[in-house]
Amino acid sequence: MAAYIVRRLLLMIPTLFGILLLNFLIIQLAPGGPVEQALAHLQGFSVDATSRIGSGERSDISADAQGGDSKYRGAQGMDPALVAEIEQLYGFDKPAHERFFKMLTDYLTFDFGRSFFSDKPVVDLIIEKMPVSISLGLWTTLITYLVSIPLGIRKAVRDGSPFDIWSSSIIIVGYAIPNFLFAILLIVLFAGGTYFEWFPLRGLTSPGFEEMTLIEKIGDYFWHLALPILASVISSFATLTMLTKNTFLDEIHKQYALTARAKGLTEHQVLYGHVFRNAMLLIIAGMPAALIGIFFTGSMLIEVIFSLDGLGLLGYEAVINRDYPVIFGTLYIFTLVGLLLKLVSDITYTLVDPRIDFESREG
Numbered sequence: 001m002a003a004y005i006v007r008r009l010l011l012m013i014p015t016l017f018g019i020l021l022l023n024f025l026i027i028q029l030a031p032g033g034p035v036e037q038a039l040a041h042l043q044g045f046s047v048d049a050t051s052r053i054g055s056g057e058r059s060d061i062s063a064d065a066q067g068g069d070s071k072y073r074g075a076q077g078m079d080p081a082l083v084a085e086i087e088q089l090y091g092f093d094k095p096a097h098e099r100f101f102k103m104l105t106d107y108l109t110f111d112f113g114r115s116f117f118s119d120k121p122v123v124d125l126i127i128e129k130m131p132v133s134i135s136l137g138l139w140t141t142l143i144t145y146l147v148s149i150p151l152g153i154r155k156a157v158r159d160g161s162p163f164d165i166w167s168s169s170i171i172i173v174g175y176a177i178p179n180f181l182f183a184i185l186l187i188v189l190f191a192g193g194t195y196f197e198w199f200p201l202r203g204l205t206s207p208g209f210e211e212m213t214l215i216e217k218i219g220d221y222f223w224h225l226a227l228p229i230l231a232s233v234i235s236s237f238a239t240l241t242m243l244t245k246n247t248f249l250d251e252i253h254k255q256y257a258l259t260a261r262a263k264g265l266t267e268h269q270v271l272y273g274h275v276f277r278n279a280m281l282l283i284i285a286g287m288p289a290a291l292i293g294i295f296f297t298g299s300m301l302i303e304v305i306f307s308l309d310g311l312g313l314l315g316y317e318a319v320i321n322r323d324y325p326v327i328f329g330t331l332y333i334f335t336l337v338g339l340l341l342k343l344v345s346d347i348t349y350t351l352v353d354p355r356i357d358f359e360s361r362e363g
Contacts, residue, residue, distance in 0.1 A: 001350065005343065012339045017104070019335050020328065024100050033092070033322050103328060112329030117321050122329035125314060132204055132303065132310030135225055140232040148237055149283065152244025157271070159249060168242075175238035180301040183231035187305070191227060199227050202307040228306045244283060251279045284348050 084093065091099060106113065112122035155164045177185075188194050191201045200206065206220050251257065252275055260270045300312030311330065318326035 001347075005347070008343050008346070012336070015339060016332070016335055020104070020107075020332065021100070023328070023331060024096075024103075027324065027327070028096055030322075033324075107332055112332070113325040115318075115326050116323045118323075122325050125326060126311065126330065126333065129309060129311045129314045132308045133312065135204065135221075136228060136232055136302065136308070136310065139225065139229050140236065143229065144233055144236045144240055147233075148240035149244050152241045153248055153271070153276075155241070155245040156248035156252060157267075159245075171238045171241055174234045175242075177234060179231050179235050180305060182234050183227070183302055183305045186227045186231055200224050204308060228302050228308060231305075232302055240283070244279075247279045247282050248275060251275045281349060284345060 190196050190198045303310045303313045
């Protein structure tokens with residue numbers, strides 16, 4: 001198993017390289033880069049505003065300057081020296097391949113540079129937004145699995161019963177409602193929208209959080225997270241419950257389960273001694289993808305609706321503003337975490353079912 005883990009870790013290097021290269025090429029082809037956005041932004045200010053560019057020395061802009069031959073659509077009528085200065089400020093005075101390999105070199109030491117527009121280190125921005133995303137992703141995933149797996153097993157055992165029918169009806173309704181619409185409904189009902197004002201609508205903690213006792217801090221933390229987590233759970237809860245039910249139904253009727261019953265084992269022994277180990281493999285396989293989706297991307301709309309400043313919102317704003325250091329820094333971290341979680345998923349396979357041996361299979 002150790003050799004398999006080492007091989008997988010080594011394979012992460014070309015995988016990361018390929019993903020970064022592909023996205024870098026796509027980004028280069030996308031119009032409206034940071035230089036163009038800066039030029040468009042500056043055209044809305046007076047000439048004196050340009051004195052803040054670069055070293056702080058004022059760049060004279062001639063009203064008669066011709067920028068028609070510039071590769072930037074927003075450079076018309078602007079001094080070419082100013083355009084060159086902005087290019088240097090954002091690192092676009094170098095060829096694309098030099099910028100790409102410099103980025104790779106910096107990423108080896110987890111140096112992601114500074115944000116173009118917030119002028120903060122990318123690492124600091126990620127750390128600043130991390131508590132919100134960790135809170136949403138961790139609790140949503142935990143609650144989803146703790147509820148969906150027992151419920152799915154129960155539905156499989158009682159397939160076709162009234163319990164299975166009415167619970168399936170509720171699950172289908174939950175699956176049909178997008179989490180952002182459910183979030184709006186929760187706000188209308190419980191966050192002062194129209195009816196009750198039981199839960200807060202903004203932030204992860206209340207003012208004066210640092211002065212609270214430990215018990216009060218825990219209560220305030222979950223008070224703020226109650227509605228966002230409930231809205232995040234609704235769709236993933238339905239999917240995982242039905243996946244668990246169908247997987248267990250498929251395993252319950254296989255020959256090995258029938259043989260175990262014929263030997264006199266109780267239904268509980270058959271279910272948890274034989275069926276559970278095989279049925280859980282498919283569910284475990286989907287855990288990394290579910291965690292990544294909830295942790296990094298799936299919570300963006302929830303963050304916006306509940307005014308939670310997390311990684312999902314950070315990534316969205318970075319794409320809109322063409323903030324390349326933030327885009328590639330978060331992409332690198334998300335991809336690396338996703339690959340590591342996939343490796344953890346494979347290791348978990350062997351813990352659930354020791355008969356699985358990835359090392360001998362690869363050999």
